[in-house]
Amino acid sequence: MKDAVYANPFESLGPFAFNDDVASVFPDMIRRSVPGYGQLVGGAGLLAARHALADSNLYDLGTSLGATALSLSRHVRADGTRVIGVDNSSAMIERARGLLIEGRTAQDRPVDLVEGDIRTLPMHRASVSCLNLTLQFLPMGDRDLMIKKIYDATLPGGILLLAEKVTFDDADHAQWVQEVYWDFKRANGYSELEIAQKRTALENVMFPETPGAHESRLRAAGFETTRVWLQTLNFMAWIAIK
Incomplete structure (x- = not known):
């Protein structure tokens, strides 16, 4: 279904939320709004396959409609692994259940979907954790x-895959990449009204940080190795290895 959530003017524009309206158009929304999203999801599965450990848990934190969880399920073959997708949006989890049933093949591992807050979720024996465009919220x-x-x-030896929309310390760089990003959205069919209204809706909900802030946080937590594995405009993805 085509994303037209912000196609008409709102008299009162509330904060962006992962509600039924967004969940119903989310695949189109994210495809047209996140450059490199297909590579991000597919690459997560490939990296997970390389680093997943036997008898461990694979977490997709902020799973939305389960695309990354399905990628983990499809690529990882380590014995005894369990894929767990977590999201606090009931609309997303409800739709994800149906999409995962439709999208899974006989060779894919099952995905356990959990509706809940990733901050309070009990986590243990993780060898892969994914935070794809989640921490920023x-x-x-x-x-x-x-x-x-x-x-x-x-x-030990496990990984965190972190992907975020970022900003930059240099004001000219930050403004330039933001303008190119808006060009990307225009090229994907979004109107000036849609771009402006969504930007306003996100202002007090999503707070991007600089690449340096993310890398400092990963090191402070204890991750010994961090590497950028994907960047498209102002979207970046890291692998952090314990």
Whole structure:
């Protein structure tokens, strides 16, 4: 279904939320709004397959409609692994259940979907954890704790895959990449009204940080190795290895 959530003017524009309206058009929304999203999801599965450990848990934290969880399920073959997708949006979890049933093949591992807050989710024996475009929606005060929680739950040799929309310290760089990003959205059929209204709806909900802030947080949590494995415009993805 085509994303037209912000196609008409709103008299009162509330904050962006992962509600039924967004869940119903989410595949189109994210495809047209996140450059490199297909590579991000597919690459997560490939990296997970390389680093997953036997008898461990694979977490997709902020799973939305389960695309990354399904990628983990499809690629990882380590014995005794369990894929767990977590989201606090009931609309997303409800739709994800149906999509995972439709999208799974006989060779894919089952995915356990959990409706809940990733900050309070019990985590243990993780060898792969994914935070794809999720941390940016948490309050700033919860982000260090979330990354440390993942680190503490991760087995030696396990990984965290982190992907975020970022900003940059250099104001000219930040403005340039933001304008190119808007060009990307225009090229994907979004109107000026849609771009402006969604930007306003996200202003007090999503708070991007610089690449340096993310890398400092990963190191402070204890991850010994961090590498950028994907960047498209102002979207970046890291692998952090314990």
